[in-house]
Amino acid sequence: MARPEDALVTEITPQSEDFSRWYLDVVRRAELADYTPVKGCMAIRPYGYAIWELIQQDLDRRFKATGHVNAYFPLFIPESLIMREAEHVEGFAPQVAWVTKGGAEELEEKLVVRPTSEAIFGTMYSRWIQSWRDLPLLINQWANVVRWEKVTRPFLRTTEFLWQEGHTAHETEAEAQEETLRMLGVYKAFAEEVLAMPVLDGQKSESEKFAGAARTYSIEALMGDGRALQAGTSHFLGQNFAKAFEIRFQGRDKTLQYAWTTSWGVSTRLIGGLIMTHGDDSGLILPPRVAPYQVVIVPIQRGNWQETVLPHAQQVRDALQAAGIRVFLDAREEYTPGWKFAEWEMRGVPVRLEIGPKDIEKGQVVLVRRDTRAKAAASRDGLPAHVTALLDEVQRALLDRARAFRDDHTSRVERWEEFVSIMEGRPGFVVARWCGNAECEATIKAETQATIRNLPFEQVPGGPCIRCDRPAITDARFAKAY
RNA sequence: CGGGGCGUGGCUCAGCCUGGUAGAGCACUCGGUUCGGGACCGAGGGGUCGGAGGUUCAAAUCCUCUCGCCCCGACCA
Secondary structure, eight states: OOOGGGOOOSSOOSSHHHHHHHHHHHHHHTTSEEEOSSTTOEEEOHHHHHHHHHHHHHHHHHHHHTTOEEOOOOSEEEHHHHTTSHHHHHHHGGGOEEEEEETTEEEEEEEEEOSSOHHHHHHHHHHHOOBGGGOOEEEEEEEEEEOOOSSOBTTTBOSEEEEEEEEEEESSHHHHHHHHHHHHHHHHHHHHHTSOOOEEEEEOOGGGSOTTOSEEEEEEEEOTTSOEEEEEEEEEOTTHHHHHHTOEEEOTTSOEEEOEEEEEEEETHHHHHHHHHHOBTTBOOOOGGGOSOSEEEEEOOOSSHHHHTHHHHHHHHHHHHHTTOOEEEOOOTTSOHHHHHHHHHHTTOSEEEEEOHHHHHHTEEEEEETTTOOEEEEESTTHHHHHHHHHHHHHHHHHHHHHHHHHHTEEEOOSHHHHHHHHHSSOSEEEEEEOOOHHHHHHHHHHHSOEEEEEESSOOOOSBOTTTOSBOOEEEEEEOBO
């Protein structure tokens, strides 16, 4: 029996206080991350980092498949470089950490700890790009960045975080635009296929776009408490950064032209999204494709189990491992099976495999799904194929469930009163017509806390703005956001 | 940065109002019995009560300052 003092919040409620308490509990108890003495900075623990590694591997394959290569750029950026793009500085100035001393020496020029790397990429690209033959230049880096946030929360917003940032330069506007949307598509596919996290892709409003970008696109996911999470962004930078950093090339027509650039990134925030999309009262639920352990084997330690049960458990482990399944045999003697069940549920392992004397007699094992807790015996003959199929099924079921939840909490709204009542009560995405006016957007935010998450690509034309009754120019997705 | 709450063994907290020998549960260590949903018995170890200053014969407790965390707002991946 679960002891009451060990239970999580008994029900995941949409009230943000309980949900956020639940979230912090899961992060800590699933051993994903922990607070450090460094303000606003967390330590990602090995289990949490293993999830990040799986995310990295999969994304990296997708980046390579679309022609990108990895490189690494400096952590420090001289003040003069970051100052070159006016909107960019203005946008990031309140959030940057400064280095003013090196050893005992006061620095002649202050350095910022990169909040993002457009400035240094731009500087290097200006040296590397001379001719249209040098384009496109498609580079990604895996790095840490620092943003001096006022309020932090593990994975969702920390002072320092890990991410990947792709920076590309192109010959034409159309090519750069195509790249921007291509990478948004990569993110969407990754989020849905791997994280089982359905997302809505669209364009950011002017007020929400990246500082210095011409256009920003995002994917937005819906968390269990009905708030939206920006899960990835892709920016069409136009020639803004090319002009600021003098990224010029001689074109096919012999004229000197500015390149068209893009940048795009996702961060360890995805792990926060994963937790809040799939978790339940027993803790984390990991989609198999990002589960460090896809199967945990719990041997039933009865009698002389080391000799009667353990060899069978090892054999099962080896068979699953040979089939490419990430499996862990939990043979720790100091914990009872019940304790291990709860522990691995907390940590989100998609499938638990129990094996004890009864099973060995019958030539079977017991498989338990984390997402539904459904328990079934399975023959040891053909087990790897069976488990592989089960993992695929769990992966699919998680996406279906998350999508059903998201659709359930997405409504199209025509009347302002309805908009307000949804934001007050059951939260979620609200799709409504909008005039395109920034003040109107700000008013909506002030009155309801809802912001425009993005503007859908598919538009339903006509009609007045949801708030101000001026003619709408676009549909917009609204939500309270993290 | 505003408004509210909280800092006491690793964790969750009681004790504070009304000053007087630092507590509980869990976790941890050792021994034994257990083990198919967070086992049980016995014996142990561990805290200058976030920090600094003050009041007092005496401070976890009262006062001042400070640091940190959590929640609600303004800024953000």
